[in-house]
Amino acid sequence: MTRFRIGSDDLVAVVEADGARISSLRHLPTERELLASTPWADDPVDAFVMADSSAQWHRAYRGGWHLLLPRAGDSPATASPPQPFHGEAAWRTWRLTGSRNACRASVVLRTVPLAIDRWMSVRANMLVIETAVRNVGSEPVSYGWAEHPAFAGELFGPASTVRTGDRVVPLDPAPAASFTDLAAPAGDVTITAPEAGVEVALTWDAGLMPRLYVWQEQRGSTGFPWWGAMDAVGLEPAADPYGTPLDALGSLELEPGESRESVVSLRVDRSGDVAPGAT
Template sequence: MNYFRKQRNYGCRIHDQYTYMGMKTIVMENERIRLSVLVDKGTEIFEFLLKSRDLDFMWLTDNGIHNPNRYLPTSPDSQSTYIDYYIGGWQEIFPNGGVSSSYMGAQFGQHGEVAHMPWDYIIETDTPEMISVKFTVKPKKVPFELSKIFTLCANSTKVTIKEEVRNLSEVSLHYMWGQHMALGKPFLQPDCKISLPENIEVIADILDFPEDKTVRVKRGITHQWPLVEEPSGDMTDLSILPSQGTPSEIVYLTGFNETGWYQVENNKLGAAMRVEWDARVMPYLWYWQEFGHTSGYPWYGRHYNIGLEPFSSYPTHGLAEAIRNGTANLIHGEETQTFTMSAALLEI
């Protein structure tokens, strides 16, 4: 922290003097939006606020935000360890996506390493017209360096993100990379609409659910967005959010051009969120749905939320499965790969 950095209470501004629940926190804001980032916990975005409506788009679980240093997990499995610390919000997922997986002798837990690691940061731009902060992390199990720059301009409701992954070794390595973005109340409600480009396919992977589990989408086949076939043979529209208590589901959307995008609209509130990303690097969009049907751990029927998550690979069964099905990214020794995306909060 630079104690002598010029302070402002107008235009674009960065607050890096804060902690939240004992964790280093950076707040980036301008006249219209505010973004709050847990630097000490994976650069987790726990607030993305549209000031004109006092409306936060990020989902916050009923368990809320807790400092991992203050709680020792009591479960030996990696999935519970991740979920016990999970706050909702928006996480960076790398280099493993989904359940625990082994790769080249390394054992990864749920959603890899960087989502729970502290990151370094530097303030790159700090003017009333524009601010930018660069975050950097190095995973412990594999020789990568991952960095990203958040940029916010005056009077804009859009945050742009430029990322870079660098292989620090001379060995070619596979990885999964994704943006674990979860939306919930107060923004998300039944009848919200999801808009996507034309000709998007819906993959319902048979690995995700056992045959006896209630699901919305028939497994093992590819559907055309937004109408999908249910196991009963009826059709359902995935673009319109259903009522509370609808069965949980996860599917994978693909068929995006070079720039992928989606928009989630709440016409009752007159607000929307639009996300755009480089679909050449992340050609899949994971669509996770939890509408309060899960009566047991970890949700207990308490939540209504979705995740719309750009990802390099699928399904949510770890790096080994992504390598097997040919969707894992490969980066050669000392190579660098880049990724760009943006998220904007809109009044409609």
């Protein structure tokens, strides 16, 4: 299968074999699409490939939610074999199996001996992503890990707020283009979007991913690759500060045969329906 549609009466997600990408997450009570997509997201795949992997990633980027592993961003020059921009996992075609409300995606990377299994399930108004990474090689492996959900720009209107823990995440008024890397020890981020009619709460294991990358691309870049047409805000849990370490793929390590697991959840409520203290 090249894609699975999973869902409930509240949420419907579409999972693609290409990068195990969640290409759509729709909140049915408000008919709101929560994930961003590029204007060219439905274009057919073409044979032309730019020589630089960062340029090719951005030229071909379709939006949605990717897993970035074993590296977010550019690979260190010393990495051997070299990694593509944002890591091999996001470029690979994964094996998909699934049911009405759950999908399993699996892949074994070739640049590093890591096997990844990713279970995505929809439970009422919640998307749950459970990921296991296992070292199938004979030597220790160091790697990085980041989740890359790009949220639809229309969630971030003038009345919207974004918080991690008890702190407001600063966003520039659209049109805007920026990137920041924040400490996120609470392991959560909440988008309160009254104009869109929803509140979106993302939670994760801050012990594994203590950083939050904030990528704002709301029609603020007029040149390649966005041409002023991309409207998205990425709120991305990550294991390492962006761009570091400079001499390795990341600070995480697995011994031969060892596994590490992660659970990320995203809950969607109508604005005003969130109980006090809910996370």
